[in-house]
Amino acid sequence: MRYLPKSDSERREMLDVIGLRSQEDLVSYLPSEVRFNGRLRLENGKSEYEIIDYFKHLADENANGYATFLGAGVYNHYRPVLVDTVVSRGEFLTSYTPYQAEISQGTLTSIFEFQTMVCQLTGMEVANASMYDGSSAVPEAAMMAVRITRRDKILIARSVHPEYGQVLHTYTQHQGIPVEEIKYSNNGRVDLDDLKSKLSEGVAAIIVQTPNFFGILEQLDEISSLAKSKGALLIVVFTEAVALGLIEPPRQADIVAGELQSFAISPSYGGPYAGIIATHEKYMRQLPGRLVGETTDAHGGRAFCLTLATREQHIRREKATSNICTNQALLALMATVFMTIYGKQGLRELAEQNLSKAHYLAARLPLRFDAPFFNEFVARTNGRSPEQINAALLEHKIIGGLPLGRFYPELDGCMLLCATEMSRRETMDTVAQAFKGGRA
Known part of the structure; x- marks a missing residue:
């Protein structure tokens, strides 16, 4: 909705039309016990530049620049x-x-x-x-x-x-x-x-x-x-x-x-x-x-x-x-x-990238299952908890996989990982190193 500010003269004119002397008269019927009589803790208004700068600093706190290997139903793909x-x-x-x-x-x-x-x-x-x-x-x-x-x-x-x-x-x-x-x-x-x-x-x-x-x-x-x-x-x-x-x-x-x-x-x-x-x-x-x-x-x-x-x-x-x-x-x-942008051939090539990258990472990790998979797989953490591995990866701006014990108690100590076309080889090597217990 557009914001159309009113001048003091316009406010005065509107009050005159409805027969009131001030804006205070608009709420005079409200009981004093439900009215706020203090002063709102609001800062003074900002210029356009100051507002843009303020929100830019807020945006800098977002998790930009993180690589992610978290899938489980929501996937990190490139958006054209x-x-x-x-x-x-x-x-x-x-x-x-x-x-x-x-x-x-x-x-x-x-x-x-x-x-x-x-x-x-x-x-x-x-x-x-x-x-x-x-x-x-x-x-x-x-x-x-x-x-x-x-x-x-x-x-x-x-x-x-x-x-x-x-x-x-x-x-x-x-x-x-x-x-x-x-x-x-x-x-x-x-x-x-x-x-x-x-x-x-x-x-x-x-x-x-x-x-x-x-x-x-x-x-x-x-x-x-x-x-x-x-x-x-x-x-x-x-x-x-x-x-x-x-x-x-x-x-x-x-x-x-x-x-x-x-x-x-x-x-x-x-x-x-x-x-x-x-x-x-x-x-x-x-x-x-x-x-x-x-x-x-x-x-x-x-x-x-x-x-x-x-x-x-x-x-x-x-x-x-x-x-x-x-x-x-x-x-x-x-x-x-x-789907229109990629077409049949483009979608196939995208899927092949996902398959290739997931299998590159999986080849460097201990797997829980041996059946054919696409771009997600379950890896054992071998003595370390999934949470420990994820904490180590976060230090390198990498979001790790899903600890499966949350949904499957029998798979406690296992992690669901996903690699997509957005996954870089050097980042996948860092993940593999974290699983080995070395410095990620």
Whole structure:
């Protein structure tokens, strides 16, 4: 909102119009016991130069110049300058909510392109216009599976992001939907024997993540076959979207739910981000959130509209597929611009950089699991605590990995590390030295 200062003469004129003698008269009706009669401890006003200098000194306290090896669902990737150039345009960066959505053809076009790119990325046939984030997309996908199968039990791999699992429990605990965890095996993948023992014809969905929370690629073919044998749906989750530039799309899935933060969305203290749900056309009517479709206008030209809007704002609450009543259009636009800039080949090259750098670092550290991984992996700290190693790295302006004991007591003494295209070889050598117990 613009600030328009008033002169003393303008204030006097306004008081005269309403019949008051002073500004004090505006609050004279307030009891004295609730009025502040002291003097506010405010500094005198500053000039423009002084204000800029003040905030510059505050900004200098930020953690600029730190290298980071912390992933765990939020990844440090390069953000092309063009992304902010596009999304900062007034047509997109606005507080206006297009309640008459079809008037905003530019916005609908960008969302339609987003949906198309997500389908190409995931190997699915239809995608929604985005969700709040990956952690809300996963339980929404689970609720979708419950509606489709008319069953009420969910199996979720223990190697799915633990906080995604916590949000799922928040959704299910008061709906009478039991959620059971599937163990991970010694190589960090889903324990197929444990899955077989827990899978029954009452299971609505199996939720697995690839790359999983440990960075490991799951065996989707085997898991999909087991799900189909009992009529359960397979929900495949991802947190690191860059991996989809290199690995096969999860076509074995019935529903794909994920997070697009890696696509030019700043880590930014944990949000806001952009989640997605994609699925097959036969399940389209059970998709939560918005869906933009292609149509024709009155002149027969190509146009876009909101379609199958089965949200509680549009239809009866008890018939709605979700009570989420918005989406992340601006963040989805960031991801769309990112995918457009890189293209298929560029995204593949980016993924290859991540793979190469992570494996360079992993080759110098003691690993906990031996299964194939993308750009994250679990390393043993061998006698030193993860916190000690991270403290040593901070002295060199390096943010270390995630101590896994926080989520997995059995992995106390292990650390989850991530390397991206932003990781420098000399910095990775410093991390390796810290693990050896020498001076980082």
